[in-house]
Amino acid sequence: MKFVCLECDQLMQYRERSLPGDGTFGAAFQCPACGRTIAMLANPMETQLVESLGVRIGGRTLQEQPLELLRTQLAGRDDAFVEPGADRLNGAVSWSPEAQERLARVPGFVRGMVKRIYTEYAKEHAIACITPGVMDQARSELGLEGM
Numbered sequence: 730m731k732f733v734c735l736e737c738d739q740l741m742q743y744r745e746r747s748l749p750g751d752g753t754f755g756a757a758f759q760c761p762a763c764g765r766t767i768a769m770l771a772n773p774m775e776t777q778l779v780e781s782l783g784v785r786i787g788g789r790t791l792q793e794q795p796l797e798l799l800r801t802q803l804a805g806r807d808d809a810f811v812e813p814g815a816d817r818l819n820g821a822v823s824w825s826p827e828a829q830e831r832l833a834r835v836p837g838f839v840r841g842m843v844k845r846i847y848t849e850y851a852k853e854h855a856i857a858c859i860t861p862g863v864m865d866q867a868r869s870e871l872g873l874e875g876m
Contacts, residue, residue: 732767734760741767752776777842822851825860
């Protein structure tokens, strides 16, 4: 994806990226000819999608490293080497059959991210079992109704 200045017909150049810490990110681009600046803002859901795809906003300062995508996907994950099903022993959140059915209708490429959002919401609110009602409540409180 590239941004073009409508006035000058020049490719905008990347200037800076900001991560305010609330799950969003912003990137600024500037026209080299006229100096016009634009900003791109992403909400938390868009930010997670961009990060899960391994997209880097703003270019590189280092050469690509061997297995870089794989390394970045595993870096910092607490569950990278946890056996499947082991989290059930730690009081993890369960899913009702209705909620599982609803989750199954989510497109596969974002299903893991959606499941993580609902699971984190349930843990933060001390909810033991995710139901469609909990999903609706989370969507409302997190501002995800239009998604």
